[in-house]
Amino acid sequence: MRAVTIQADKSLLIQDRARPDAGDGEILIRVEAAGVNRADLLQRAGFYPAPPGASEILGLEVVGHVEAVGPGTTRFKIGDRVCALLPGGGYADFAVADEGSVLPVPDSLSAAEACCFPEAVFTVWANVFDRARLHPGEVFLCHGGTSGIGVIAVQMARLLGAESVFATAGTDEKCALAVTLGVDRAINYKSEDFVTVMGEAGGADVILDMVGGDYVARNIQACRPDGRIINIAYMNGFKTEVDFRPVLIKRLSLMATTLRARPIAEKRRLRDALEAKVWPFIMDGTLRPVLDSSFALSNVEAAHARMQSGQHSGKIVLLMGEG
Amino acid sequence: MRAVTIQADKSLLIQDRARPDAGDGEILIRVEAAGVNRADLLQRAGFYPAPPGASEILGLEVVGHVEAVGPGTTRFKIGDRVCALLPGGGYADFAVADEGSVLPVPDSLSAAEACCFPEAVFTVWANVFDRARLHPGEVFLCHGGTSGIGVIAVQMARLLGAESVFATAGTDEKCALAVTLGVDRAINYKSEDFVTVMGEAGGADVILDMVGGDYVARNIQACRPDGRIINIAYMNGFKTEVDFRPVLIKRLSLMATTLRARPIAEKRRLRDALEAKVWPFIMDGTLRPVLDSSFALSNVEAAHARMQSGQHSGKIVLLMGEG
CATH class of the missing domain: 3.90.180.10 (Medium-chain alcohol dehydrogenases, catalytic domain)
Incomplete structure (x- = not known):
């Protein structure tokens, strides 16, 4: 073969x-x-x-x-x-x-x-639902919202009862695609700051991230109390300085897994x-x-x-x- | 009054x-x-x-x-x-x-x-059991094992079925006290490296920490796969560089809460x-x-x-x- x-x-x-x-x-x-x-x-x-x-x-x-x-x-x-x-x-x-x-x-x-x-559903289930426990009624932010994982993650969050679904993407066309998949608010990260958008929305309960690097600190800012940030990759880098004060004050969890x-x-x-x-x-x-x-x-x-x-x-x- | x-x-x-x-x-x-x-x-x-x-x-x-x-x-x-x-x-x-x-x-x-x-039992329950989900059969490491929180945490872990309980303390006398409370292996952090001790034991499933600072990286090293590190304070500092590669590879969770x-x-x-x-x-x-x-x-x-x-x-x- x-x-x-x-x-x-x-x-x-x-x-x-x-x-x-x-x-x-x-x-x-x-x-x-x-x-x-x-x-x-x-x-x-x-x-x-x-x-x-x-x-x-x-x-x-x-x-x-x-x-x-x-x-x-x-x-x-x-x-x-x-x-x-x-x-x-x-x-x-x-x-x-x-x-x-x-x-x-x-x-x-x-x-x-x-x-x-297969890979997308296993990954989203294992991370967003099994590990980070996104519950019905919660707010979900998906980075890379039009990636192979992202297009499944935002749909699964919507179908399993998330109150609102946010996604980041790098072009207006990708943002428009995300909206057709059930995203309430797509954020073009080249023209908007997702921390600001999420702050105005009251913050995220669960964030699915594959970016890492400076997104580690920005995700912490974008979370509401008891939020969970789950990384499946760190494309912008594994090493970064973290200020754990807001992690403690907001009772956050920083998680990562591979399948x-x-x-x-x-x-x-x-x-x-x-x-x-x-x-x-x-x-x-x-x-x-x-x-x-x-x-x-x-x-x-x-x-x-x-x-x-x-x-x-x-x-x-x-x-x-x-x- | x-x-x-x-x-x-x-x-x-x-x-x-x-x-x-x-x-x-x-x-x-x-x-x-x-x-x-x-x-x-x-x-x-x-x-x-x-x-x-x-x-x-x-x-x-x-x-x-x-x-x-x-x-x-x-x-x-x-x-x-x-x-x-x-x-x-x-x-x-x-x-x-x-x-x-x-x-x-x-x-x-x-x-x-x-x-x-009251404060100790609420804190240990909320963090070690409710948030970090220490299960029967798992390995628990408690920093500050003879603090007001620590003396309760190690006993609760033992009573609720941890397979083995490790604790750090700063004097041999404190280590001896920890052992009387059911700790299997007390680690005098002034004379021993807890990362080495935990590595020889196969790593911890759950670590309760209030030290922070350089302990953030050392706790990551001391965890086995699917480990959870839960901080209730960061006495040695909130800000530290984190390498998330082992967090991803070992599927770890870094958590913190206050009550x-x-x-x-x-x-x-x-x-x-x-x-x-x-x-x-x-x-x-x-x-x-x-x-x-x-x-x-x-x-x-x-x-x-x-x-x-x-x-x-x-x-x-x-x-x-x-x-």
Whole structure:
């Protein structure tokens, strides 16, 4: 099968590799679409190595059909159309996933559309809802509101009862897109200060951030009492001075998590919870995929360049059937 | 009645003040003992002003008898022996408390002994259990393990099922005291590095800290994955550089809270929870008071000097009946 690996010089190589087998508790998926995530670019640059035991092939999520089921699996059968969260191995014609990281896909969606969901829904659920506990009636601020994660986060917050949803984005067009997804107030961070906007609104209960750097201090300012700030990345830098006085006075929590290195039992717990709470909105079409662009596997460099440019809105995917 | 207020020059004055009335939902307490807290020293120094509506008289907790009950109260009657958490007003012959911040006191304890509990139990419950969610089977590290808060925190962690309890203290004598309270491993921070000790033990799930400053980074090092660090003060400074890379990789939470400014409904919620989970251990004597020293109200300056010295182990209290 074809598979994308990282060369010593950081370039990508499409190699011929042996098809993986479905081990205990695993599902082998014939991949139709693989999601491109910013973490893939970090891994390629050497900053986000695959966890122990994970494939060194790039790719954290796929959509496809079940090709084989491993011993001890119970839920899926050969031919089922599924999507899956992976610790690696998605940029390939076949990928194996732990059964606890696999979910069904509605017939109404193309493979590329369905591929907008797995990593984003797991990430938003694990961070905004499971860890930061966004409750109905609370105020949510999502940075990167039109990123692949952002377009899902703002919809999930809206569907699960946030009182109001704010999002930042870098152009007026992206802000307009955010509003179509249910954002009450989109903030163009190039022309407006989100701290000021949130201050006028009374502050945020939960902030989802991937920027870091100077946003750490600004998020603290933008929170109301008992607020929770959850980071899934620190694109502007990990190291920053923090004044914990407002953290103490406002009783804030600064949290951060990644998904990839979590134990598979934990991913199964998250899968079960999000399948109950979020997946019905995907199956009935209420939670909309936002697809930026799709690329043939042979064009993987262009897909990465698109992600790197930051010009995208929504998800970038690789399609295995297109060469 | 007598009451202690702060003069413009930061000195304390024992004044004659009008006795407060029990308003709606309030209990008037004839005070026998008032706890001295580090927050009182901060308030005196101008760094921790009373929240809006709170008495400007010092004092965040008392033990005494119910003198009068306000309209709408249901639970306590005149003559009941009680303790209470207060937003202020404890250093006085009479104090009013919201009924939701009042708890019964066992007959077996002196007023000074009973005064070891209210602020400490509320603080430990609100932070270590309610906010940071220390679960049975987890590893707990308590800084200031022989402070008024620490002696309660380590016992509560032990009684509520922590797998192991670590504590830091500044002398071998304090470390020995911590061990008598159920600490598995006391760390003399003047001769040992707690990061090294915790690393050898596999890291902490929850750290209760009041030191701040360079401890922020060291606590991050001392945590295991999914760890929670909760600060109730930052005695060594609020501002510090933080490297969030290990926060992200280990999926940590950095949290801080104060108790005083929380709404009374929230304090009632905490009171109800800790009364169910912790108070039985106080009523049956399992959770032990650790009294450092008691001072007559007229000797309040000496009580503050004792707290400032840091030489105390356990609680410092003021006794109203002793002049």
